[in-house]
Amino acid sequence: MTTSTHSLQTEKDAKDIWKECLGIIKENVPFITYNTWFLPIKPFEIENSILKIYVPNTFFIEWIEEHYNTLINKTISQVLGSEGKLIYIILEEKEDSPEPQKIDKPSDLITNKTNELLKQKDFESHLNPRYIFENFIKGEGNQLARAAAYAISESPGQTSFNPLFLYGGVGLGKTHLIQAIGNKILDRYPDKRVIYLSSDVFTVEFVESIQNNTVNEFSSFYKSMDALIIDDIQFLVGKEKTQDLFFHIFNTLHQTGRQIILSSDKAPKDLKGLSDRLISRFLWGLQTDIQPPDFETRVAILKNKSETYGIKLSNDILEYVASNITSNIRELEGCLIKLLANSSLNSKEIDFDLVKKTVREVSTNKQVNISIDYITKIVCEFYNVEENKVREKNRRKEVVIARQVAMFLAKQLTKSSLKTIGLHFGGRDHSTVIHAYSSVEQMIKDDSKFHEVVSALKNKIELSVS
Numbered sequence: 001m002t003t004s005t006h007s008l009q010t011e012k013d014a015k016d017i018w019k020e021c022l023g024i025i026k027e028n029v030p031f032i033t034y035n036t037w038f039l040p041i042k043p044f045e046i047e048n049s050i051l052k053i054y055v056p057n058t059f060f061i062e063w064i065e066e067h068y069n070t071l072i073n074k075t076i077s078q079v080l081g082s083e084g085k086l087i088y089i090i091l092e093e094k095e096d097s098p099e100p101q102k103i104d105k106p107s108d109l110i111t112n113k114t115n116e117l118l119k120q121k122d123f124e125s126h127l128n129p130r131y132i133f134e135n136f137i138k139g140e141g142n143q144l145a146r147a148a149a150y151a152i153s154e155s156p157g158q159t160s161f162n163p164l165f166l167y168g169g170v171g172l173g174k175t176h177l178i179q180a181i182g183n184k185i186l187d188r189y190p191d192k193r194v195i196y197l198s199s200d201v202f203t204v205e206f207v208e209s210i211q212n213n214t215v216n217e218f219s220s221f222y223k224s225m226d227a228l229i230i231d232d233i234q235f236l237v238g239k240e241k242t243q244d245l246f247f248h249i250f251n252t253l254h255q256t257g258r259q260i261i262l263s264s265d266k267a268p269k270d271l272k273g274l275s276d277r278l279i280s281r282f283l284w285g286l287q288t289d290i291q292p293p294d295f296e297t298r299v300a301i302l303k304n305k306s307e308t309y310g311i312k313l314s315n316d317i318l319e320y321v322a323s324n325i326t327s328n329i330r331e332l333e334g335c336l337i338k339l340l341a342n343s344s345l346n347s348k349e350i351d352f353d354l355v356k357k358t359v360r361e362v363s364t365n366k367q368v369n370i371s372i373d374y375i376t377k378i379v380c381e382f383y384n385v386e387e388n389k390v391r392e393k394n395r396r397k398e399v400v401i402a403r404q405v406a407m408f409l410a411k412q413l414t415k416s417s418l419k420t421i422g423l424h425f426g427g428r429d430h431s432t433v434i435h436a437y438s439s440v441e442q443m444i445k446d447d448s449k450f451h452e453v454v455s456a457l458k459n460k461i462e463l464s465v466s
């Protein structure tokens with residue numbers, strides 16, 4: 001049935017249209033595929049024959065496009081006519097939410113309290129609302145860190161944990177925990193000035209302030225914070241001038257009872273290339289590490305995450321995965337997603353054979369894949385741009401540059417095709433990716449500062465997954 005587009009749009013809303021699509025899809029795919037990949041999708045709006053839908057993450061888009069592109073196209077033209085189009089909107093935040101079923105309006109996630117409050121201030125906190133205490137699973141390896149973090153969030157600057165220096169390996173929850181402190185402080189004390197940034201962003205901003213002759217403003221801005229949260233402080237190694245300035249900011253904040261929260265991949269004493277006076281300051285408060293999660297914690301995290309994907313795994317399966325994937329939480333998440341993909345691909349229930357096969361794949365595939373999402377995250381953090389902006393049709397200068405750099409690095413650091421990369425950026429065409437790639441290449445040649453920035457971002461991405 002092909003119906004005229006215009007009459008449909010006026011008569012039906014996105015919900016009805018998506019329901020109709022689902023009806024067709026359901027007839028054409030195995031039940032488990034339908035449940036796993038299509039049911040979690042929620043309609044957003046319909047405008048000029050373009051149906052916008054919310055998907056939980058980019059992996060969904062990629063998977064659906066790879067396996068069911070033809071079906072999707074046919075369905076859309078059947079329901080919306082030949083001009084019909086589908087746009088995916090990514091709802092990354094949903095991934096870690098402990099009770100996703102409660103979030104029925106995606107806008108709830110975007111307009112959360114923290115963001116509303118931030119708008120009233122003259123700066124952005126850069127806190128990800130997804131990183132909160134409520135979805136951080138407690139375990140032996142993170143018990144002390146979590147308890148200290150929580151205490152700080154209740155009385156920032158007023159505990160003996162100042163600074164808090166949190167250290168540990170990749171993917172163990174450092175970023176999650178230090179941002180949870182920031183989010184909680186703002187929940188409790190909406191007027192407090194809280195800022196989160198990575199130490200390399202701090203460095204680049206500092207260098208810019210030297211060039212623009214605004215070092216004083218730069219320094220006073222950070223001295224005006226009630227809580228300063230700096231991630232991955234190890235990137236300050238070897239940057240003496242930045243360390244000097246940070247030392248002064250640190251002192252002012254500390255003397256006036258403001259809270260400093262730092263994370264690092266190593267303990268303070270092992271940060272070779274950091275000035276002694278800075279290291280001695282780090283020892284004033286509490287240094288605590290996060291250890292890889294023990295077996296029980298891994299089971300609990302898997303259980304929680306699988307439930308957010310809407311699947312229930314038996315205890316045997318949870319325990320099998322948890323005993324075979326031991327190094328970090330990012331890897332556990334990766335295994336779970338792969339399990340979902342494998343089960344859906346083969347239209348199989350998740351049984352033991354499938355779990356064994358998937359775990360084997362994940363553990364032999366140790367060469368960690370850098371994801372396009374991760375690249376986007378790092379690049380957006382650097383350019384201070386919200387991740388969803390680079391997926392939308394936004395032409396603001398900094399958004400365009402962040403998008404192009406992220407596309408460029410995605411091409412360099414992943415095995416993804418141009419088409420896949422385009423899809424990750426709001427369904428853009430492969431020619432857009434090529435254009436971005438060559439523009440960035442040209443700018444690298446023309447502008448040595450830009451070259452430095454791109455190399456630093458690349459290093460950071462590669463370092464953090466190796």
Ligand code: ADP
Pocket residue numbers: 096135136137138142168169170171172173174175176177301329330
């Ligand atoms: P790090 O900064 O130490 O490299 P992240 O904070 O980025 O690690 O954590 C990696 C992923 O694992 C994130 O998606 C985070 O939400 C998740 N994660 C880490 N620790 C926990 C935990 N204890 N409970 C739930 N999720 C966790």
Ligand code: MG
Pocket residue numbers: 174175176231
């Ligand atoms: Mg981190």
